[in-house]
Structures are given as structure tokens and as C-alpha cells.
Amino acid sequence: MRRDVQVTAADIARLAGVGRAAVSNWRRRHDDFPEPVGGTATSPAFSLGEIRAWLLSHGDGRELPPDEWLWQDLRAVADDDELAGLIADLGAFLVYTHRRGGDWTDLAAGDDATVAAELPGRVRQVIGAFPASLAADAVPLVRSIAALAAERGAPDAFEFLCERYFEVHSRRVYLTPPEIVALSLDLAGIDTRTHARTVHDTGSDTRNDTRSDAGSAARTVFDPACGAGGFLAGALDRLPGARVTGQDADRTTARLTAVRLALRTENADIRTGDSLRADAFPGDSADVVVSNPPFNDRGWGYEELTADPRWEYGLPPRMESELAWVQHALAHLKTDGIAVLLMPPAVGNRRSGRRIRAQLLRRGALRAVVALPAGSVPNVAVALTLWILRRPAEARTPSHVLMVDTSAHPDDYAEVAVAAWREFTEGRELDEPGVSRSVPLVDLLDDEVDLTPARYLSTASEDLSPERVTGARNRVVDLLRVLAELVPVTTTEPRDLTLVPLSELLRRGMLTVQQQAPTRPGETSEVPDGSAVLTAEDVVAGRPASGKTPERAVQREIVTRPGDVAVPQVVRVPVARVLTQGGAVLGTHLHLLRPDPEMLDPDFLAGFLCSSSNLRHYSSMSTNIRVDVRRAEVPLLPIEEQRAYGEAFRRLAAFESALRQAAELGENLIQLTADGLTHGSVRPCDDNDVKGNP
Known part of the structure; x- marks a missing residue:
């Protein structure tokens, strides 16, 4: 019907x-x-x-x-x-x-x-x-x-x-981004360029075994939490003859995935059920396991699975479901098989999981941790990591573990990670400052067993040169001299200001107010792909537009102009910025006020909107404030007086920006000097050296 x-x-x-x-x-x-x-x-x-x-x-x-x-x-x-x-x-x-x-x-x-x-x-x-x-x-x-x-x-x-x-139904099924799928398959040795599976043993004795697509390689790929089947479909695109198996707890999703893969191969087997509680493939082993398993699952089955034989490296703590998935993946690997799992960063440093992490390291199961850039996996608040694991032929303690941090390479993070992993598997010792390092196992096996890559990366020696340390010091000294000149001069004569709601200024045509709305599922945006988007975070930080469409999907093409006033709708402290650059698309969670410059000075308006006197007109939300600009009150003054106020507010804004910059430069100088002292690139001054220096 x-x-x-x-x-x-x-x-x-x-x-x-x-x-x-x-x-x-x-x-x-x-x-x-x-x-x-x-x-x-x-x-x-x-x-x-x-x-x-x-x-x-x-x-x-x-x-x-x-x-x-x-x-x-x-x-x-x-x-x-x-x-x-x-x-x-x-x-x-x-x-x-x-x-x-x-x-x-x-x-x-x-x-x-x-x-x-x-x-x-x-x-x-x-x-x-x-x-x-x-x-x-x-x-x-x-x-x-x-x-x-x-x-x-x-x-x-x-x-x-x-x-x-x-x-x-985006809330029912989470789709792993194609870029993460491709990176995981590259790290697993399913190479899109050669259609070959490369198996690497990176223990204390390094050996490479590349088996051709037409050879005797066993080609089986397993995803224990397959969802829509992105990893398995990607594996079939690279290895059309592979056998792929998967399981998912959602019956509807599992059936759609089974059909999706059946259209690619007759050698796919997708089953329904919770992989941890009801393993649908007991005893089966695969050459490759790739997965994006559920995070922070408090009901993963701790009570009924206490004596499960899969916990070869230790019983996963009740709050560590991710370590259960790690051991489930290892239990389904063939000898020398590779597993690549997407993990939240907390799995690498929670105190409750340190014993299992230590066992994974000692027995050669965990070979590398790759930290991804923030935003590489959309709709996730933290930067995730990829764990690369193997099932060694024998219990053999490796000498090194690879740590990679791609956070400084958001545009080419996949290439950086794959290059580091390939060099590591070829037996080379890596130490690329700020990016990758072959970390001695003994450095990892302390009381914390912290597997956060950034903790173990070295700093480039040229970054600690005496010239850089001295230059940073001089920039701080110069900026501190400028700060005193930026403080606005005011008189001590008070005056009464008659305030009116912003709605009155709207009624008089002195300004307009616009807001943006996000696109909903299934909607098409009017904004061209690749357009720069001004975000609420940009306004709070006082920086140019940093967002891009379609990642920052918005409905309408509201383009900013110089002189517009942008006000975030939810903040800890009220903020109003006068835009000096235009051409960006207005993002969500922002008010855009466009004053008539002949009737209303933008800096005057911004200064009063974020003043403490207007806090009573905004709504409190625990630690945040919801700003409704229409309820704010602004004095009605002649345009000449507005501009005098505006100049004072501009000087205050410049002072605030310089003060923030001085704080950032000061923190950088502290770290640079401390690192330079500890690395030996600079040394402390004696009394004679200090004399004559500013």
C-alpha cells in the first residue's frame, strides 16, 4: 500500500x-x-x-x-x-x-x-x-x-x-570514513598498488615475506564489528579473490552488509550477533583483522565472560571494553597475521588497563600506535589512534615498538603513517622529530605503560638552536614594551548612559541580524563545496575562518563582510568580534550583526554587547552562557561619540590580543629555554654574561 x-x-x-x-x-x-x-x-x-x-x-x-x-x-x-x-x-x-x-x-x-x-x-x-x-x-x-x-x-x-x-538513519549506523578504511588496509599490508598482501614479522629478528596475489597467500579478512561493511568492501576492492567474514550486533545492518558484499563476491560470510558475547566464528582465523569496534561499552559482558579463553593477555577490566576487542581480534588472527583497530586515545593510558598493555608489549603482540589528527574521524570529540597488532609465531619480546603522531600533518597523515610503518617493518630505526620513533621496549614498560605516541617523540635539534631561543626571548621583550602603549586612556568623569534594547536599533534600521542553520540529513546546502566557513571557535579565538564545506555543512550562503560583528551564541564569557576580513560563509551557533556604519559604529556595538552589564540579559547554562543579542542593551549616542567609544574598545581589543600573544610566546620561550638547557644547545649565563643585557 x-x-x-x-x-x-x-x-x-x-x-x-x-x-x-x-x-x-x-x-x-x-x-x-x-x-x-x-x-x-x-x-x-x-x-x-x-x-x-x-x-x-x-x-x-x-x-x-x-x-x-x-x-x-x-x-x-x-x-x-x-x-x-x-x-x-x-x-x-x-x-x-x-x-x-x-x-x-x-x-x-x-x-x-x-x-x-x-x-x-x-x-x-x-x-x-x-x-x-x-x-x-x-x-x-x-x-x-x-x-x-x-x-x-x-x-x-x-x-x-x-x-x-x-x-x-545516520544514528543507527556509523560509517567509518573512507580515508581511515584505506589507511587501515594499507597498514594491514593489503596494498592497493600491488594487490599483494605483505606479511611482516617485526620482532627482534626482522624478516619480510611478500606473497603475490596469484601465489599461495591465504587471503582472509575479518571484521568483528563490521557495521556497513566498509573495511570488508575496501578489502575486496583491493583483493577481489579474498574471503571476507564479519559480524554485527544489529540484524538489519548485518543483512544489508551481507547483500552489499554478495554483489562483490561469492566468498563473503556476514553473521548477526554480539561478537564478544556470541562469537559467530569460533575457531576461525584470518590473515587480517580490521575493525572500528564500539567505544566505552560498559555492558560488553564482563560478568559472563570472566573465564573466556580469548583473554590470553589478561581479563579486560569492566570499564575497558576496547581491550576485550583487542584480544578478540588477536584470537582470530593466524600466526603472523596483522590486526589494525581504531581505538580512543584513553585506551593507551588508563591505569586500569596497564597490565594488559604490558603483556601485549612483552609478548610482541602490539607493534605500533598511530595517533590520528583531530577531525580525521568526524563527529568524534577526540583524536583517535590506530593500534597495529600481530600474532607472533612464538612468544618473543621485541626490541622496539613504533610510535607515530600525525597530528601535525592533517592533509597527508595517511602517507606519513604508512611510510613510517613500512620503514619500521624493514628493520630501520626511526627517529623523526615530532612524527615517529622506534621506541625501546624498556622505555614503555614503566609503572604507567602509557602508549600515547607524543610522549615518546624527540624534538628536532635545530629547533633548539641558540638563535631560536634568543629570537623567542627578544620577541617577548619587544611585545612587553608595546603592551603599555596599547592601554586606552580614559577620563575619570562619569556619565549616565540611557540604554535601549537591541531590538529598538533593529526597528530603527540601524543594523540587521542573521543566523545560520545546519543542513539536516538528506538536505542539500546552497553553499559551494570548499567554501571557507567562519566558526564560533574562530570568533572566540579571534582568528580568520578555519572551517570548510562540506565538513561544516550549512544551509544558506550568508557571506561575511568587513565591519560585521560576530557573536557566538554559547560561550563561557560573552564575546563579540568586529570582522576585519570578509568573504567567509557564516557558520552555525553564531549571530551576525551588520550595522549601518553611518548610524552605528561596529566597535562601539561589539564593546557593549560583551560587557558585564549585559550578562543579566543572557541565559545561564551551568558553566556556559547562552547569548540572545536581541535582549542586549546598547546606549543611543550620536555617531561621533560612538566612534570615540569604538576607538577605546578597539584599543582594548588590541591590548587583549597582544596580552594573549605575549602569554603564548612566554610559554613557548619557557619550553624552548628548558629544552635547550636539557639538550645542551644553550647554557645558563653567569653574572658577567647577564650584565648589559636588557
């Missing part, structure tokens, strides 16, 4: 094959454009049936994208709880057409009743997960997906449906 579902402006743009701005123009220009039936004022929703009729009547011969219409047809025949099952059924049908295309061509020549009667049995002969019966009125939908598969290939057609489903 077909439902009339609701679609957003972004959905309409996709259905029409146009940009979202065109939909906004249609709404303004065409009186017969359908009215919203739901949603909000900023993100209205429309009836799919009404939009379908309108687009068909105003198509002007324009070809409409069949894949987007098919997706909306699926939404119309299945609710959210049934949609994933329907997509999986259609995927199973695509597996059948992919493997027995001629059989489907013959069957499709019949009428819908014949197809409905014959198709279930034929699909189930190829892939068992398919309904035993099919209604005749469902056959047109089957024919539509077959037509899409004929146009773009069965795997790509199913990828499209999965992509749209995951967009709508």
Missing part, C-alpha cells in the same frame, strides 16, 4: 535534478507550488504526491533522475521500520540478476503475475534471504530496480539505496 510521505526541499532538488536554490525560486515564483504539510518554517516538508504532480506538470521536457524517484517510491511503500528489510530484499534480487542475468531477462518477459509466482524461488536458489512469496503489485518496483541496475550496474544500484538509507 502506497503512503504519501513527506519530502524536504533537498529531496525535491534531487527529484528534479536541480540545485536547492532553484527550489526556493520555484516557491517564490509559482503560485501553484505545493504548500508545506509539515516540518518547520526554516525546513518545511511537502507532500510527495503533490510534488510529483507539480514536477510532472512543470517539467518542460526535463529528464528526471530515475534513481531518486525510485528511492522515494521505496519510502512510499514501506515505513521506516520496514524500509531496511525492503532494501535488503531488493538487494537479494540484485544478487540474483548479477549472477544469473540471462535467467532474469527470460523471466522479465512474462507478465507481473508470472514474475510474482516464479521470482522468489529463483532468487532463493542464489541467495536464501528472500521472501517466500511476492505480491503481483510489488513487481513494478522490482522491475524499476532492475532497470536501474541495468543502467549503472547491480553493485552501484544497491550502493545508492544503502547511501540514501544511511543518510536517513
Whole structure:
């Protein structure tokens, strides 16, 4: 039974094959454009049936994208709880057409009743997960997906449906970024350049064993928390003949992944269940284990798994589910197999896990820790790490462990990590300051067993040269001299200021106020990809725009101008910045005030907005403040007096910036001097050296 579902402006743009701005123009220009039936004022929703009729009547011969219409047809025949099952059924049908295309061509020549009667049995002969019966009125939908598969290939057609489903259900399934998938496979030795699996033994005796794709290499890849199957699909792209296995606790996700991989190979096995509590592959071993397992899982099964034989390196503490996943991965590795797991940084330094970390090191299981840059894994508050593990042929204590920190290389972190790992596996001793180092095992096996890479990296000797230390000292001294000149001069004569709400200034046309909204799942932004985005963090830090689209997805293209006043909506201390540069797109969680410079001085406005007197008009949120600029009060003064106030506020802002810079330079000077003294590049001055110096 077909439902009339609701679609957003972004959905309409996709259905029409146009940009979202065109939909906004249609709404303004065409009186017969359908009215919203739901949603909000900023993100209205429309009836799919009404939009379908309108687009068909105003198509002007324009070809409409069949894949987007098919997706909306699926939404119309299945609710959210049934949609994933329907997509999986259609995927199973695509597996059948992919493997027995001629059989489907013959069957499709019949009428819908014949197809409905014959198709279930034929699909189930190829892939068992398919309904035993099919209604005749469902056959047109089957024919539509077959037509899409004929146009773009069965795997790509199913990828499209999965992509749209995951967009709508982004909270149900977390997709590991493709860059992390590619890096993990590179580190695991599944090399995209040679289609070969390289197995490295990096114990005390180093040996390399590169086995060709056509040779005798056992090619099995396992992901115990496979989710949407990104790691396994990536492995198949590089090694088409590999056997891939995976398990996921979510039944719906596991079924979609099973179909997704079945369209790539007949050698995939995906099962449902909690890998820690109910291992679906007991006794199976793989050459490679790659995974992004759940973090901070307090209910991973500590009580019922106390005596589990997988805990070869020690019983994981109740609060250390990640160490359970590490040992589960090792239990499924063949001798000399490689595992690469995405881990939160706390796993490397929590006190409760130090004994297991020590055992992993002593027995040669943990070979490297790679710290990733912040933001390389979206929607995660901390910078994650990759642990590289192996199952050694014998208990053998290695001499060194590789530590890599790629945080200073956000644009090429993958290349940096892979290069360091390859050099390490070739037996070279690494010591690239600030990036990588082969750390002696004895340095790691202290009371803490801290596996944070940055802790063990050396500092470049040239960075500690006497010239650099002296230069830093001179910059601090010069800046301290300038600070006194920046303090604004004020009189001691008080005056009464009559304050009015900002809303009064708005009413008089002295300024405008704008806000940004983020894009919602399925929506298309009006902002071109790659545009610079001014973030709330930028305003607080007083720096230029640092964000980029589409990572910082916003709905509208609100472009900043010099003289605009940006005010973060949630802060610890009220902040208002006058922008000296324009051209960036306004980010979310910001107010943008644009004063008329002939009526309202920007610095005058900013100074009063973040003053303590306006705190009473803002809302408290525990340690933060929610700023509603419309409730703030500003005095009404002649423009000449405003500019005098504005000059004083500008001097204060310059003083604040210089003071912050002096603090940063001072901290840098302290560290440089201390490092220079300890490394021997500089020495303490005696009394004669000090004389005559400023």
C-alpha cells in the first residue's frame, strides 16, 4: 500500500535534478507550488504526491533522475521500520540478476503475475534471504530496480539505496570514513598498488615475506564489528579473490552488509550477533583483522565472560571494553597475521588497563600506535589512534615498538603513517622529530605503560638552536614594551548612559541580524563545496575562518563582510568580534550583526554587547552562557561619540590580543629555554654574561 510521505526541499532538488536554490525560486515564483504539510518554517516538508504532480506538470521536457524517484517510491511503500528489510530484499534480487542475468531477462518477459509466482524461488536458489512469496503489485518496483541496475550496474544500484538509507538513519549506523578504511588496509599490508598482501614479522629478528596475489597467500579478512561493511568492501576492492567474514550486533545492518558484499563476491560470510558475547566464528582465523569496534561499552559482558579463553593477555577490566576487542581480534588472527583497530586515545593510558598493555608489549603482540589528527574521524570529540597488532609465531619480546603522531600533518597523515610503518617493518630505526620513533621496549614498560605516541617523540635539534631561543626571548621583550602603549586612556568623569534594547536599533534600521542553520540529513546546502566557513571557535579565538564545506555543512550562503560583528551564541564569557576580513560563509551557533556604519559604529556595538552589564540579559547554562543579542542593551549616542567609544574598545581589543600573544610566546620561550638547557644547545649565563643585557 502506497503512503504519501513527506519530502524536504533537498529531496525535491534531487527529484528534479536541480540545485536547492532553484527550489526556493520555484516557491517564490509559482503560485501553484505545493504548500508545506509539515516540518518547520526554516525546513518545511511537502507532500510527495503533490510534488510529483507539480514536477510532472512543470517539467518542460526535463529528464528526471530515475534513481531518486525510485528511492522515494521505496519510502512510499514501506515505513521506516520496514524500509531496511525492503532494501535488503531488493538487494537479494540484485544478487540474483548479477549472477544469473540471462535467467532474469527470460523471466522479465512474462507478465507481473508470472514474475510474482516464479521470482522468489529463483532468487532463493542464489541467495536464501528472500521472501517466500511476492505480491503481483510489488513487481513494478522490482522491475524499476532492475532497470536501474541495468543502467549503472547491480553493485552501484544497491550502493545508492544503502547511501540514501544511511543518510536517513545516520544514528543507527556509523560509517567509518573512507580515508581511515584505506589507511587501515594499507597498514594491514593489503596494498592497493600491488594487490599483494605483505606479511611482516617485526620482532627482534626482522624478516619480510611478500606473497603475490596469484601465489599461495591465504587471503582472509575479518571484521568483528563490521557495521556497513566498509573495511570488508575496501578489502575486496583491493583483493577481489579474498574471503571476507564479519559480524554485527544489529540484524538489519548485518543483512544489508551481507547483500552489499554478495554483489562483490561469492566468498563473503556476514553473521548477526554480539561478537564478544556470541562469537559467530569460533575457531576461525584470518590473515587480517580490521575493525572500528564500539567505544566505552560498559555492558560488553564482563560478568559472563570472566573465564573466556580469548583473554590470553589478561581479563579486560569492566570499564575497558576496547581491550576485550583487542584480544578478540588477536584470537582470530593466524600466526603472523596483522590486526589494525581504531581505538580512543584513553585506551593507551588508563591505569586500569596497564597490565594488559604490558603483556601485549612483552609478548610482541602490539607493534605500533598511530595517533590520528583531530577531525580525521568526524563527529568524534577526540583524536583517535590506530593500534597495529600481530600474532607472533612464538612468544618473543621485541626490541622496539613504533610510535607515530600525525597530528601535525592533517592533509597527508595517511602517507606519513604508512611510510613510517613500512620503514619500521624493514628493520630501520626511526627517529623523526615530532612524527615517529622506534621506541625501546624498556622505555614503555614503566609503572604507567602509557602508549600515547607524543610522549615518546624527540624534538628536532635545530629547533633548539641558540638563535631560536634568543629570537623567542627578544620577541617577548619587544611585545612587553608595546603592551603599555596599547592601554586606552580614559577620563575619570562619569556619565549616565540611557540604554535601549537591541531590538529598538533593529526597528530603527540601524543594523540587521542573521543566523545560520545546519543542513539536516538528506538536505542539500546552497553553499559551494570548499567554501571557507567562519566558526564560533574562530570568533572566540579571534582568528580568520578555519572551517570548510562540506565538513561544516550549512544551509544558506550568508557571506561575511568587513565591519560585521560576530557573536557566538554559547560561550563561557560573552564575546563579540568586529570582522576585519570578509568573504567567509557564516557558520552555525553564531549571530551576525551588520550595522549601518553611518548610524552605528561596529566597535562601539561589539564593546557593549560583551560587557558585564549585559550578562543579566543572557541565559545561564551551568558553566556556559547562552547569548540572545536581541535582549542586549546598547546606549543611543550620536555617531561621533560612538566612534570615540569604538576607538577605546578597539584599543582594548588590541591590548587583549597582544596580552594573549605575549602569554603564548612566554610559554613557548619557557619550553624552548628548558629544552635547550636539557639538550645542551644553550647554557645558563653567569653574572658577567647577564650584565648589559636588557
